[in-house]
Amino acid sequence: xxxxxxxxxxxxxxxxxxxxxxxxxxxxxxxxxxxxxxxxxxxxxxxxxxxxxxxxxxxxxxxxxxxxxxxxxxxxxxxxxxxxxxxxxxxxxxxxxxxxxxxxxxxxxxxxxxxxxxxxxxxxxxxxxxxxxxxxxxxxxxxxxxxxxxxxxxxxxxxxxxxxxxxxxxxxxxxxxxxxxxxxxxxx
Ligand SMILES: Cc1cc2nc3c(=O)[nH]c(=O)nc-3n(C[C@H](O)[C@H](O)[C@H](O)COP(=O)(O)O)c2cc1C
Numbered sequence: 001x002x003x004x005x006x007x008x009x010x011x012x013x014x015x016x017x018x019x020x021x022x023x024x025x026x027x028x029x030x031x032x033x034x035x036x037x038x039x040x041x042x043x044x045x046x047x048x049x050x051x052x053x054x055x056x057x058x059x060x061x062x063x064x065x066x067x068x069x070x071x072x073x074x075x076x077x078x079x080x081x082x083x084x085x086x087x088x089x090x091x092x093x094x095x096x097x098x099x100x101x102x103x104x105x106x107x108x109x110x111x112x113x114x115x116x117x118x119x120x121x122x123x124x125x126x127x128x129x130x131x132x133x134x135x136x137x138x139x140x141x142x143x144x145x146x147x148x149x150x151x152x153x154x155x156x157x158x159x160x161x162x163x164x165x166x167x168x169x170x171x172x173x174x175x176x177x178x179x180x181x182x183x184x185x186x187x188x
Contacts, residue, residue: 089130
C-alpha cells in the first residue's frame, strides 16, 4: 500500500481547498493501491519557520516541527491541493515545505489545483521548483480545475466535480503509484 498524504494548502476560514480535497479523496477511494490521509495545514497550524538549524540536520527544537516531521516521514507520496494567490503559491504551503528536508526526499507529488481561468497552475509551477530542491518528484499528470465556483454546490458547500476531473484524478493516481513504488528503492 502507498501511504498517500493529501495536503490542503489553503488555511483561510472560507477556503474551498477543503471541499476540493474531500472530493479528491472520494474519487481516490476507487484506487485500492492507496491508504489516504488528509493533511490539513489549517489544523496542523505550523508556526512560521523559526528553527535555528537547517532542516537537513533534523535538529528540531519546536514540538510542532517534530510532529510535522513525523507526519511527513510516515507518507510515501503526496497530493497537494492548492489555489494560487496573486499568481503564486499559498504561504502556508511554502512554510510547510520549508520546515523539513529529509522527510520529503525521494517521494513523488501530484497536484490538484484550482482558480479562475488559470486553474491555479501558477501556484503549481512555483511549488514545483521548491519540491525539486527537496528531492520530491513532481509528476506531470495533474488535476487542474478552472473556474471552480461553477462546480461548487451552493447549498452544501461541497465540490461536485465532473466526469473529466474524475478521469484526471484517477490517471494521476495511477502514475503516482508507479513513482511511489520506484522511489521507495531510492529511500531504502
Ligand atoms: C489573496 C488572494 C489572491 C488571489 N489571487 C488569485 C490569483 O492570482 N489567481 C486566481 O485564479 N485566483 C486568485 N484568487 C481567488 C482564489 O482563486 C479564490 O479565492 C479561492 O477560493 C482561493 O482558494 P481557497 O478558498 O482554498 O483559499 C485570490 C484570492 C485571494 C484571497
